[in-house]
Amino acid sequence: MNRDEESVRRALHRHAGGIEPGDGSQERIQQRVHEARRRRRLGWAGGATGAVAAAVLVVVAVTSLAGNGSRVVETGPTDTASLALPSTTVAVATTVAPSPSEDVAQDASGIWPFHTAAGIEAYRESGDARYDDPAEVARAFAVEYLGMVDPEIGQPVPSDAGTVEVTVRPRGEAGQPLPPGAMDTAIILDSLGGGSPSGPEGPWNVLSTASSNIHLDGPVSGREITSPATVTGESRAFEGTVEVEVRGDGMGAGEALGRGFVTGGAGPDFGSFSGQVSFDPATTDEGALVLLTTSAADGSVQQATVVDISFSAPGQTEVTAFFLRGEELVPVSRTVPATTGVLRASLEQLLAGPTEEEQSAGLISLFAAGAAGELRDVTIDGNGKTVVDFGPGVVNGSAGTSTGSTLLLEQLNATVFQFSTVERVEYRLEGSCGAFFEWLQRGCEVIERPGG
Amino acid sequence: MASMAFHPSAPTAVTAPVDEAVTQLHRDHYRSLVRLAALLLDDIGSSEEVVQDAFVKVHLGWARLADPERAPAYLRSAVLNGARSRMRHRQVQDRHLEAVPPPAPSAEAGALAADEHHRVIAALGVLPARQREAVVLRYYLDLSEAEMATAMAISAGSVKTHLHRALATLHETLGETR
Numbered sequence: 001m002n003r004d005e006e007s008v009r010r011a012l013h014r015h016a017g018g019i020e021p022g023d024g025s026q027e028r029i030q031q032r033v034h035e036a037r038r039r040r041r042l043g044w045a046g047g048a049t050g051a052v053a054a055a056v057l058v059v060v061a062v063t064s065l066a067g068n069g070s071r072v073v074e075t076g077p078t079d080t081a082s083l084a085l086p087s088t089t090v091a092v093a094t095t096v097a098p099s100p101s102e103d104v105a106q107d108a109s110g111i112w113p114f115h116t117a118a119g120i121e122a123y124r125e126s127g128d129a130r131y132d133d134p135a136e137v138a139r140a141f142a143v144e145y146l147g148m149v150d151p152e153i154g155q156p157v158p159s160d161a162g163t164v165e166v167t168v169r170p171r172g173e174a175g176q177p178l179p180p181g182a183m184d185t186a187i188i189l190d191s192l193g194g195g196s197p198s199g200p201e202g203p204w205n206v207l208s209t210a211s212s213n214i215h216l217d218g219p220v221s222g223r224e225i226t227s228p229a230t231v232t233g234e235s236r237a238f239e240g241t242v243e244v245e246v247r248g249d250g251m252g253a254g255e256a257l258g259r260g261f262v263t264g265g266a267g268p269d270f271g272s273f274s275g276q277v278s279f280d281p282a283t284t285d286e287g288a289l290v291l292l293t294t295s296a297a298d299g300s301v302q303q304a305t306v307v308d309i310s311f312s313a314p315g316q317t318e319v320t321a322f323f324l325r326g327e328e329l330v331p332v333s334r335t336v337p338a339t340t341g342v343l344r345a346s347l348e349q350l351l352a353g354p355t356e357e358e359q360s361a362g363l364i365s366l367f368a369a370g371a372a373g374e375l376r377d378v379t380i381d382g383n384g385k386t387v388v389d390f391g392p393g394v395v396n397g398s399a400g401t402s403t404g405s406t407l408l409l410e411q412l413n414a415t416v417f418q419f420s421t422v423e424r425v426e427y428r429l430e431g432s433c434g435a436f437f438e439w440l441q442r443g444c445e446v447i448e449r450p451g452g
Numbered sequence: 453m454a455s456m457a458f459h460p461s462a463p464t465a466v467t468a469p470v471d472e473a474v475t476q477l478h479r480d481h482y483r484s485l486v487r488l489a490a491l492l493l494d495d496i497g498s499s500e501e502v503v504q505d506a507f508v509k510v511h512l513g514w515a516r517l518a519d520p521e522r523a524p525a526y527l528r529s530a531v532l533n534g535a536r537s538r539m540r541h542r543q544v545q546d547r548h549l550e551a552v553p554p555p556a557p558s559a560e561a562g563a564l565a566a567d568e569h570h571r572v573i574a575a576l577g578v579l580p581a582r583q584r585e586a587v588v589l590r591y592y593l594d595l596s597e598a599e600m601a602t603a604m605a606i607s608a609g610s611v612k613t614h615l616h617r618a619l620a621t622l623h624e625t626l627g628e629t630r
Contacts, residue, residue: 004623005591011572012592016487021500026478029507030471220501221537 110190110205111288111308112145113137115249120192123203132202138166138187141206146185146292147253147301152177156189163207164189164200170295170302185211185303211303214242214291215270224310227258228276229289233305235264235273237293246279248287248311253301256290257282282311321350322414323363324407329414330363343419344378347388350415351375366408368396376430384423385446386416389431395439405440409447417449424448470514477523478507485531491588492535494577502538506530532585532603539581575625582606583618590615 113131114120123131131137134156142148154167166187172178188207191200208221216233219225225246235242240263245256258279265271291305319342322329334349351371354363365371374391399408416425426446429436433444482503489499506527514520576584582604589595589603597615601608 004619004626007568007626008572008576008587008619008622009591011569011576012491012588014569015573016491016592019487019490019496019499021483021486021496021503025482025500025504026475029474029478029504029511032504032508033474033511222505 110207111209111306112141112206114192114203114205115284115286120203120205131204132193134164134189134202134204135166137189137202137204137206138168141187141209142168142185144252145206146209146290146304146306148304149300150175158200159188163191164204170300173297182212183302185209185305206306208308209304209306211293211305213237213270213293213303214264214305216289216291216305216307219289219307219309221307222310225289226311227280228278229309230274230276231262231289231291232274233264233272233291234270235262235291235293236267236270237264238266238296240264240266240271240273241293242273243292243294244275244277245290245292246277246287246309247290248282248284250284251287257287262291284311286310319346319349320415320418321346322411323350323354323358323365324411325362325364327403327407329410331414332358332363341378343380343386343416343422344375346415346418347375347378348373350411351390351394366396366399366404366411367394371396380422384421384449386422386425387428388412388416388425389428390436392430395429400439400441402441405442408440413447413450422449470511473520473523474507474511474514477510477527481524481527482507485527488528488588488592489531489535491576491592492532492581492585493538498538499535502534503531505534529603532589536581536585539584571626572622575622578625579618579621583614583621586611586614587618587622 114123130140135153138156139151139153142151142153148168148170151168151170154169156164156166159165166189167180167184168187169178169180169183169185187209189204190207192203192205193201214233214235214237216231218232219229227246229246231244242262242264244260244262246258247256251257256279258277260275260277262273262275263271264273287309289307289309293302293304294300295302318333318335320331320333322331324330332349332354334345336345336349350365351367351374353365353367353369353371371390371394374393375388376391377389378386380386398404412427413425416422424446426433426444427436429439437444485503485506486496486499489502490496493499493502509530510523510527576587579587585604586600589600595603597608597611600611604611604614606614
């Protein structure tokens with residue numbers, strides 16, 4: 001064995017040494033962090049409060065091939081069907097309770113029937129046993145969640161890391177059994193109970209679902225999505241049609257935040273699909289993306305691929321204002337109601353100053369303590385010239401020193417020029433550029449974007 | 453300060469402490485984590501995604517990290533979890549995609565097939581996910597069995613079993629082609 005171990009060690013290191021990541025990963029990570037922060041309720045860097053993430057479960061349904069591919073249509077891979085689904089307006093709660101802290105390295109939890117630790121706890125205390133048998137959970141999931149009619153349920157097969165896999169299969173015409181394989185959907189269940197010598201124990205929770213004819217590439221499990229969400233993968237189905245649904249936690253068959261379809265291969269070959277699905281704002285943090293195929297004969301659900309997803313916090317947007325720690329500028333994120341006026345919102349947050357918590361962490365602003373609400377007007381013209389007009393309440397004596405005025409202008413400029421559409425800015429006090437700069441003991445000037 | 457020329461400061465020059473910390477982590481660990489993931493996932497694209505997912509998680513969860521010194525360990529654990537979940541999903545899908553032939557080896561892979569290290573990597577590719585993970589943790593990261601048990605969230609006994617089976621399979625596969 002030693003010779004094998006040595007050659008395995010050498011091979012792994014040689015192979016790994018030849019792998020070079022591409023460029024731009026740091027930028028992509030920052031971009032994703034930025035987007036997530038913008039959408040999530042997140043405090044400033046030192047004190048992140050409960051991040052609000054909603055998981056969306058998307059279910060994609062594929063229309064089954066009638067009989068063993070007898071309806072073969074000569075169709076190559078088809079792309080890009082638009083999932084047009086008008087998103088209706090729904091009253092959205094903008095206050096979302098912070099979700100409990102979770103280990104940053106934890107996997108996303110499951111899809112059905114449990115969504116929260118509290119739900120699992122309540123089930124345990126209830127003495128109920130209906131989710132203790134994996135095959136029964138798979139059957140209930142197939143019927144109540146996927147919408148299958150009287151599916152055949154296979155034996156649970158142990159898989160990795162305390163999970164089991166249960167295969168479900170629709171029935172053929174007149175309830176005839178179908179051969180294994182072609183129309184299978186594998187349901188992966190996670191053991192929420194302890195382990196025993198005989199193996200993992202219930203209760204069981206559905207983690208994901210994979211079907212033989214619907215292959216989802218993105219979004220991957222646990223990804224945060226926003227409407228419209230792009231769905232890609234490959235499939236083969238009757239007339240190529242795969243139904244796509246976005247569901248919030250707690251929704252079952254027939255319920256969805258949004259629906260659409262994508263078109264993949266019509267069989268016998270797989271064809272790639274790519275499309276978008278729009279959905280209403282979610283009232284839960286999490287949910288699922290469901291892709292389904294349905295029977296050409298009676299519209300019943302044949303197969304499904306399901307992944308858990310999270311929703312970004314609805315109706316909110318994140319803006320950044322710049323405060324000071326000593327002479328160092330510190331960006332601070334604020335979550336505000338969704339608004340198109342991000343520049344105005346950022347300036348309002350700047351004038352409102354650091355929170356008590358931030359102040360105790362050493363953050364200050366050079367605007368007067370009573371400056372909140374003293375933003376009179378913000379305009380930007382087609383050439384990127386921006387005019388910001390303040391009310392008299394912003395004036396603070398300490399900004400009249402050379403250092404003070406420099407730092408105050410740095411706070412303002414950093415806040416204004418974070419938006420790439422701003423090319424130059426003129427500050428005014430009660431409509432007068434001269435008055436603003438007189439406060440700072442300088443002369444009126446229009447400030448150009450740095451480096452521009 | 454009195455002589456400081458007046459000019460607007462560029463917002464891009466300003467970063468929060470968390471951003472600096474994560475940038476540093478990226479500099480120090482990104483490449484090695486991608487290599488680790490690639491030993492488990494074969495393709496670099498998925499590996500980079502898994503590692504980027506891990507960085508985003510650590511970044512957004514920074515305030516919940518009890519000890520920032522442990523960030524590299526969290527990152528590795530997030531990468532292993534991410535890779536495991538991809539492997540699991542992929543294997544399930546593969547098992548149900550019998551009509552789809554396995555990807556043909558590239559011309560380059562074919563040319564190198566005679567190479568010992570390539571044969572080992574190829575043999576590794578057909579191991580079950582857990583066995584493959586055990587091999588990589590043991591022989592690439594040089595973890596002890598106790599460390600492997602923690603990283604894989606299984607018992608030390610199971611670690612031994614996975615490793616033993618993996619080596620037996622590798623021995624058989626490599627023996628045949630040697």
